[in-house]
Amino acid sequence: MYEGAVQDLIDELGRLPGVGPKSAQRIAFHLLAADPADVRRLVNALVEVKDKVRFCTVCGNVAEAEQCRICLDPRRDPAVICVVEESKDVVAVEKTREFRGRYHVLGGAISPIEGVGPDDLRIRELMTRLADGTVTELILATDPNLEGEATATYLARLCKPMGLKVTRLASGLPVGGDLEYADEVTLGRAFEGRRLLDV
Amino acid sequence: MYEGAVQDLIDELGRLPGVGPKSAQRIAFHLLAADPADVRRLVNALVEVKDKVRFCTVCGNVAEAEQCRICLDPRRDPAVICVVEESKDVVAVEKTREFRGRYHVLGGAISPIEGVGPDDLRIRELMTRLADGTVTELILATDPNLEGEATATYLARLCKPMGLKVTRLASGLPVGGDLEYADEVTLGRAFEGRRLLDV
Numbered sequence: 001m002y003e004g005a006v007q008d009l010i011d012e013l014g015r016l017p018g019v020g021p022k023s024a025q026r027i028a029f030h031l032l033a034a035d036p037a038d039v040r041r042l043v044n045a046l047v048e049v050k051d052k053v054r055f056c057t058v059c060g061n062v063a064e065a066e067q068c069r070i071c072l073d074p075r076r077d078p079a080v081i082c083v084v085e086e087s088k089d090v091v092a093v094e095k096t097r098e099f100r101g102r103y104h105v106l107g108g109a110i111s112p113i114e115g116v117g118p119d120d121l122r123i124r125e126l127m128t129r130l131a132d133g134t135v136t137e138l139i140l141a142t143d144p145n146l147e148g149e150a151t152a153t154y155l156a157r158l159c160k161p162m163g164l165k166v167t168r169l170a171s172g173l174p175v176g177g178d179l180e181y182a183d184e185v186t187l188g189r190a191f192e193g194r195r196l197l198d199v
Numbered sequence: 200m201y202e203g204a205v206q207d208l209i210d211e212l213g214r215l216p217g218v219g220p221k222s223a224q225r226i227a228f229h230l231l232a233a234d235p236a237d238v239r240r241l242v243n244a245l246v247e248v249k250d251k252v253r254f255c256t257v258c259g260n261v262a263e264a265e266q267c268r269i270c271l272d273p274r275r276d277p278a279v280i281c282v283v284e285e286s287k288d289v290v291a292v293e294k295t296r297e298f299r300g301r302y303h304v305l306g307g308a309i310s311p312i313e314g315v316g317p318d319d320l321r322i323r324e325l326m327t328r329l330a331d332g333t334v335t336e337l338i339l340a341t342d343p344n345l346e347g348e349a350t351a352t353y354l355a356r357l358c359k360p361m362g363l364k365v366t367r368l369a370s371g372l373p374v375g376g377d378l379e380y381a382d383e384v385t386l387g388r389a390f391e392g393r394r395l396l397d398v
Binding site for chain 1: 208222
C-alpha cells in the first residue's frame with residue numbers, strides 16, 4: 001500500500017505482540033517524522049539487547065553476564081527460592097521489596113493446550129539447584145490461573161518429598177479493590193483463605 | 200528496574216505512540232526471546248525508512264525519490280487536487296479507488312490549542328501549485344473534526360477567490376453502520392446532507 005521502506009517497517013512493527021495494523025502505521029509515521037537521533041537510539045537499544053542480554057545460567061532470569069544481578073548478590077538468602085514463570089514476574093516481586101531470597105524462572109507454565117509440558121520448562125535446572133540441600137523453602141509464585149496452578153501443583157508434588165517447605169502465594173481480593181467488582185472465583189478464594197484478626 | 204540493555208529497550212519502546220509501559224515490557228521480552236533474524240529485519244526496516252524515505256517535493260506525501268509515485272504517474276489527473284492532513288490519509292483515499300487526481304499533504308491541521316497555525320502546514324506549497332491555473336478543483340479531505348473543519352474553512356476562503364471549484368467530503372452515517380449507534384452530530388449532519396432518491 002505504501003512505498004517500499006514504509007510498508008516494510010509497518011509490516012515488521014505489525015509482527016510485534018499487541019501491535020495491530022493501525023498502531024503499526026501510526027508508529028511508522030511517528031518514526032518517519034521523528035528526529036533521526038531518536039530512531040538511532042531505538043535501533044541501538046534493539047541491537048544491544050540482542051548482543052548483550054542472555055539468560056542467567058543459574059536461575060534463568062535475564063542477565064548481562066553469566067549470572068544475573070540477583071544470583072550474584074551475596075546478600076540474597078540462598079535458602080529461599082521463589083519460582084516464577086517469567087523474568088517480568090521477578091521484576092514484579094522485586095518491586096514489593098518483601099522478598100530477599102533468590103529466584104527461579106521457569107520460562108512459562110505447564111499448558112497441555114499450548115503443548116507446554118514439564119520438560120519445556122526449566123524444572124530440571126531447579127532440581128539441580130535443590131540437590132545440595134542449601135534451599136529450605138520453595139515459594140511457588142506462578143500465575144494464579146489454570147496453567148500457573150497446574151505448574152505449582154506439579155512442582156509441589158515433585159519437591160515436597162525432598163523435605164522442603166513448599167508454599168504458594170495467597171489468593172484473595174486485590175488491595176484497594178472493590179468487593180462488588182471481584183469475580184466470584186477470587187471472592188471464593190478470599191473466603192477460603194480468610195484469617196483471624198488479632199485485635 | 201531491569202538490567203541495562205533490557206531497560207533501555209523498554210524505555211525506547213515506551214516512547215512510541217500508543218505503547219504504554221506494560222506493552223513496552225511485553226514487546227521487549229518478545230524481542231529478547233525472538234529469533235535474532237527477526238530482530239535484524241526490524242532493525243533494517245527502521246534504518247531503511249530513515250535512510251530512504253523522504254517527502255515528495257510537490258505534494259508532501261512520503262516518497263522514495265524526489266517525487267512520490269502519484270505525482271510521477273502521468274495517468275493521474277493534474278486538474279484535481281485532494282488536500283489531506285497526513286500521508287496515511289492518502290492511503291485511505293487510494294483504497295477507495297474513487298479518486299484519480301493528485302494529492303496535497305498538509306502535514307497536519309490548524310489547531311490553536313496545539314499551536315499549529317497555517318504557516319506550520321504546507322499551505323504555501325499548495326498556493327504555488329495552484330498558481331499556473333492547471334488545477335480546477337480542490338477537494339478538501341481534512342478530518343471531519345474541529346481542526347479539520349477549521350483547516351478546510353481556511354483553505355476554502357483562501358482558494359475560492361482564485362476561481363477554483365472547492366469541495367468538501369460529505370459527512371453522514373458510516374455505511375454498514377447502525378443508526379441507533381450514530382452520535383448526534385453525525386446524525387445531524389446526515390439529516391442536513393440528505394439527498395433526493397431517484398427511483
